Amino acid sequence: MDAITVAFAALYQFGDAFAFLVLSACGLAVIFGMMGVINLAHGEFIMCGAYVTVSGANAGLPLPLAILLGALVAAAVGALVERLVVRHLYERPLDTIVATWGLSLIATQGTLIVLGSTMAGIGTPLGSFQIGGYSYSVYRLVLFVMAIVVLAGLYVLFNWTRFGVMARATIQVPHMAAALGVDTRSVYSRTFALGAGLAGLTGGLYAPTMTLVPTMGTTFIMEAFVTVVVGGADVFLGTAPAAVILAIVKSAMTSWQGQLFGQIGLLLAVIVVIRVLPKGISGFLLRERA
Amino acid sequence: MVNETLLSTKGLRAGYGGKPVLQGLDLDVRKGEIVAVIGRNGVGKSTLMKSLIGLIPSMEGSILYRGQPIDALPAHKRARLGIGYVPQGRDVFPRLSVAENMAVGELRHAASDTERERVLDYFPILRERWSQRAGTMSGGQQQQLAIARVLIADPELILLDEPSEGIQPNIVQDIARIMVELNRSTGVTVVLVEQNIDMIRAMAQRCYVLDKGRIVAALDRDALADGEAMRRHLAV
Numbered sequence: 001m002d003a004i005t006v007a008f009a010a011l012y013q014f015g016d017a018f019a020f021l022v023l024s025a026c027g028l029a030v031i032f033g034m035m036g037v038i039n040l041a042h043g044e045f046i047m048c049g050a051y052v053t054v055s056g057a058n059a060g061l062p063l064p065l066a067i068l069l070g071a072l073v074a075a076a077v078g079a080l081v082e083r084l085v086v087r088h089l090y091e092r093p094l095d096t097i098v099a100t101w102g103l104s105l106i107a108t109q110g111t112l113i114v115l116g117s118t119m120a121g122i123g124t125p126l127g128s129f130q131i132g133g134y135s136y137s138v139y140r141l142v143l144f145v146m147a148i149v150v151l152a153g154l155y156v157l158f159n160w161t162r163f164g165v166m167a168r169a170t171i172q173v174p175h176m177a178a179a180l181g182v183d184t185r186s187v188y189s190r191t192f193a194l195g196a197g198l199a200g201l202t203g204g205l206y207a208p209t210m211t212l213v214p215t216m217g218t219t220f221i222m223e224a225f226v227t228v229v230v231g232g233a234d235v236f237l238g239t240a241p242a243a244v245i246l247a248i249v250k251s252a253m254t255s256w257q258g259q260l261f262g263q264i265g266l267l268l269a270v271i272v273v274i275r276v277l278p279k280g281i282s283g284f285l286l287r288e289r290a
Numbered sequence: 291m292v293n294e295t296l297l298s299t300k301g302l303r304a305g306y307g308g309k310p311v312l313q314g315l316d317l318d319v320r321k322g323e324i325v326a327v328i329g330r331n332g333v334g335k336s337t338l339m340k341s342l343i344g345l346i347p348s349m350e351g352s353i354l355y356r357g358q359p360i361d362a363l364p365a366h367k368r369a370r371l372g373i374g375y376v377p378q379g380r381d382v383f384p385r386l387s388v389a390e391n392m393a394v395g396e397l398r399h400a401a402s403d404t405e406r407e408r409v410l411d412y413f414p415i416l417r418e419r420w421s422q423r424a425g426t427m428s429g430g431q432q433q434q435l436a437i438a439r440v441l442i443a444d445p446e447l448i449l450l451d452e453p454s455e456g457i458q459p460n461i462v463q464d465i466a467r468i469m470v471e472l473n474r475s476t477g478v479t480v481v482l483v484e485q486n487i488d489m490i491r492a493m494a495q496r497c498y499v500l501d502k503g504r505i506v507a508a509l510d511r512d513a514l515a516d517g518e519a520m521r522r523h524l525a526v
Contacts (some may be wrong), residue, residue, distance in 0.1 A: 161423075162393075162397070165386070165390050165393050165394060166397065168383070168385070168386060168390070169383045169386060169390075169391075169394045172383045172384060172385055172386065173343050173381050173382075173383055173384075175365070175381075176377065176381040176383070177383075177394065178344075178345070178365040178366045178369075178376070178441075179343050179344075179365050179375040179393055180343060180364055180366075180368055180369055180375075180394050180397065180398070180439065181366050181369035181397050181398035181443070182372050182394065182397060183364075183365075183366045184366070189506065228411075264422065286385070
């Protein structure tokens with residue numbers, strides 16, 4: 001094995017872990033960072049996106065369109081959940097956790113009853129390529145690119161658009177945003193739908209690589225929460241750097257001792273970061289800049 | 291025009307957590323006036339301002355704006371009717387730049403370049419600090435931003451809550467001068483809550499005295515000039 005082969009293998013592992021962390025966490029991070037709501041049904045929005053994507057693809061939609069449909073359906077369900085449940089609990093953050101956890105149980109069990117214990121999946125598209133005797137999936141590179149696209153898209157949305165300025169004003173001083181004409185309720189509602197839609201997008205993107213079961217959301221949940229906890233409340237200053245650090249830890253531990261140690265490494269990293277930076281990476285960066 | 295009532299409250303009761311701070315408050319503000327509301331700490335001045343803009347709900351009585359009750363409207367809809375609120379403590383968005391703070395002000399009324407330049411001409415410091423985070427500016431600069439952020443939407447009524455608090459005297463004078471100038475040139479109506487006698491005298495045409503959630507006196511311009519009476523109302 002020459003140096004380039006080793007370097008590429010390491011880079012590929014890192015990219016794969018980074019994409020999984022970013023895509024798992026982004027929807028959760030948007031809802032937590034912008035609204036302070038901890039959405040325990042996050043995994044089920046991912047599941048929703050995956051199921052819709054696979055159904056769409058099986059019905060003959062091209063995969064990219066099926067994924068988009070998955071994201072849109074998850075966003076619509078998110079808007080509905082916000083209106084029916086979350087909106088009534090903004091003053092009661094702990095109750096929101098219980099309520100979204102309840103929704104998560106209902107969604108998992110409901111899917112099990114209605115659609116059965118598993119759903120026929122679709123294969124991973126785009127095939128593979130070889131470097132130095134190792135075979136790599138092209139689709140995993142697409143996932144990495146998509147993770148970057150999602151981060152860049154969120155950056156543009158929150159920094160360069162009217163909605164972005166309204167949303168950031170609303171999280172910083174909600175009553176003042178309202179007093180300046182911002183319909184804060186609509187901002188919260190759209191933000192929740194955005195977070196749910198991002199979760200759906202993640203489900204759609206990973207659907208071709210996984211077995212579809214009603215509990216598939218839990219696959220993403222640990223990574224999602226670890227990334228948000230390490231990152232803190234800010235998507236850009238938190239989620240992105242947290243995903244870089246955690247991806248390095250995870251890919252290094254995984255290639256050293258396998259999947260299980262990769263997971264253990266993530267949990268250890270969280271414990272260390274929380275000891276040193278109680279408000280996560282973004283809390284630390286914002287304090288330094290203030 | 292001159293005597294047309296722009297804003298009035300009738301028997302207004304409002305407060306926090308079911309406890310009214312305002313105990314049946316009646317006031318009238320005519321179009322184009324600068325009216326001050328004075329009173330000691332804790333008599334309900336800021337509560338009045340918050341209930342006028344809609345940050346706390348009316349419990350009883352009503353608030354009329356251009357003759358229409360606005361009690362049922364949430365704050366953002368009142369803002370879109372042309373009411374600009376400059377709160378006590380300024381409440382700029384600390385992690386947004388000056389430009390972005392202004393952009394939030396512009397959401398309900400997209401300002402033309404000329405309008406924006408005119409507002410910035412009053413507060414040139416904001417032009418210098420255009421891309422700086424608002425939270426890193428001094429109190430006086432934040433106060434200017436809070437006022438400019440409201441002016442950019444070309445309001446019909448400005449609710450100005452203790453603009454002099456914690457700000458150096460020369461900036462207080464500037465703000466008073468600018469508000470009077472704007473009032474003369476655009477006819478904007480101002481309700482000013484203030485403790486600073488000099489600022490009240492520099493700006494207000496008349497004045498209500500608030501005590502225990504009620505209006506207990508209305509002073510005209512001559513009474514405002516009477517230093518002894520003013521001190522009594524503010525300091526008792």
